[in-house]
Amino acid sequence: MTDALEAMKALIEEIYSHNHLYYTMDQPSISDAEYDKLYDRLVALELASGITLPNSPTQRVGDQLLKGFDPHRHKSRLWSLDKAQNPDEIRTWYNRAAKFVDEYNDQNDEDPLPPLTFVMELKFDGLTLNLTYDQGILVQAATRGNGVVGEGILAQVKTIRSIPTEIPYRDGIIEVQGEGIMNLSVLDEYNKTAVEPLKNARNAAAGALRNLNPKVTDSRKLNAYFYQVGYTDSLKFTSHQAMVDFLRDNRFKVGPFVEMYDSIEGVIDQLENITAMRHTYDFLIDGLVIKINDTLTREAMGYTDKFPRWAIAFKFEAEEAITTLLSVSWEVGRTGKITPVAKVEPVNIAGVTVQNCTLNNYGDIERKGLKHALGSQVYIRRSNDVIPELLGKVTEEIDGEEVICPDTCPSCGSVLELKGAHLFCLNRLECRTQLIGRITLFASRDAMDIETFSGMTAEQLYNDLDVREPADLYSLTFDDLVKLERFGEKKANNLLASLEKSKQCDLASFLYALGIPNTGRSTTRQLAEHYRDLHKLMAATPEELVALNDIGGIMAESIVSFFRDPIMQRSIERLLEAGVNPTMEESLVVIDRDNPFYGKTIVLTGTLPSMGRDEMGKKLEAMGAKISGSVSKKTDIVIAGESAGSKLTKAQDLGIRIIDNEQELLELMGEA
Missing domain, CATH: 2.40.50.140 (Nucleic acid-binding proteins)
Structure with missing residues (x-):
């Protein structure tokens, strides 16, 4: 048995080496027939021994139909990118970045940021993937979702041969981000024999990766390119170039175009060339991504509510x-x-x-x-x-x-x-399409996330069971549902269970589900974070609301008018009476507004022995603090660790409060 195990391990390593050369490097070293012999030999050994090793390539495609997608919370947020559609908009982005670096260096002359350099990559048009490796083993793969929570699609992703299921890096957990695609040549070949030809490569890839049958995913012969290490619990990169080198060294397929530039004009000079080449690639791209190369500069620049300040997407002309x-x-x-x-x-x-x-x-x-x-x-x-x-x-x-x-x-x-x-149409109480639309939104994934529900379901319930508003959903019974067309006992029970589960919901999702005019997901999340209580928000005034970031007069009036409308008040009251209980999920809770860091602008400098600056910053943000990368007159507190430099000196010169004792810091945070 030992000899068989050793033979299997050797075959697995040899097969994965050939997979890497063929699928990732596009440099096959043996013929297809020779590869098939290796694979068949492994299958024969597994059958003879009755043993299949967990990392065997024979396990890439599962035999079982999956029941559904489980939510997966990313360890690090997947950000969207701000967009530019011409060189002038790229120069505007660059000028903001250059101004930031100049101002930062004026205040931090002992530890300045380097001159700006840039990396430009292709912007793939597929489905974003976030892979999690633990001690070198692929343990999860997820879609982007809303950037914080996606859907687990590990079984589907394992069918993509260019994605390694094991990597050489073994020191902890990392998340790697990339794009799942279908090559255009593969799409053409697929359509030659397909019963239902696929319309385009992007939808073909997205549909395959969200199919509950991994064999369907496997039949599409998908590919994947990677461009980002989104999370690591121990690894640090000094530059994007170093990150790309790490990806290549760990068998990830990196895009064919990753170029470094010393000036923004060098980037702009290449835009026209790459745009002209876009249709020469064997995959869809919808633009280019321009990033600042230096990691410390990225950390100092940080993020807006939606985008990293250190990157921008150049979108091709229509x-x-x-x-x-x-x-x-x-x-x-x-x-x-x-x-x-x-x-x-x-x-x-x-x-x-x-x-x-x-x-x-x-x-x-x-x-x-x-x-x-x-x-x-x-x-x-x-x-x-x-x-x-x-x-x-x-x-x-x-x-x-x-x-x-x-x-x-x-x-x-x-x-x-x-x-x-x-x-x-102002007929809010009787207009069929409006009512069905509101019910559909209420049940959608970003709202109350009522599983098995769709627009067709909303229409059917409207027609057959007089469901006219969201609260009516919670009055449905098994006897109501089971008599409907296309509703059997199983579907009826599943819907009732989903409705019951939805009653315990987070406040941000509930607010989004209400469909407040002129608001979207980010606004309702901000409202939930600020007010933390539905009734406090319902009593808010326009003056209170416009004081919040990104809420202007029109939006504030929409929110106030919505909650003062007697029809909406009664609708919300009925939902609460039905048992719907919107509360704050843990990630949204602001811990005690009376804590000493709430509303303060804080700068972290030096080394903090108990935790990294990123982790400390996140904890302080959860307490309502704003983390800044530079010291100014607007800074309230500087937290100084070991080897603190010019930021500490400047804070002392400006008379800013300094916390340089770790025990004191932990006591103030309530963690001592």
């Missing part, structure tokens, strides 16, 4: 095509806003078949000369490779049928009202 405008329909949103949607003769733009295009409102139709365009040729553009937009007519002749602006709601027939540039 591609245009000519087609025929077939019709314009008017769709009713959950807020009552009426939006025109143009249907066009199907046309292919950059590998995607476009049939529907965006129109903002009737004024947009008039401005673009589309009032008499039905049946005429029109220009369309796929902006940033994502949203198709109708631009205007090809000719100026009035040669098409007229697009008629409605005066009554397409859903309920109520008279429409013009508010600003948009038409609205």
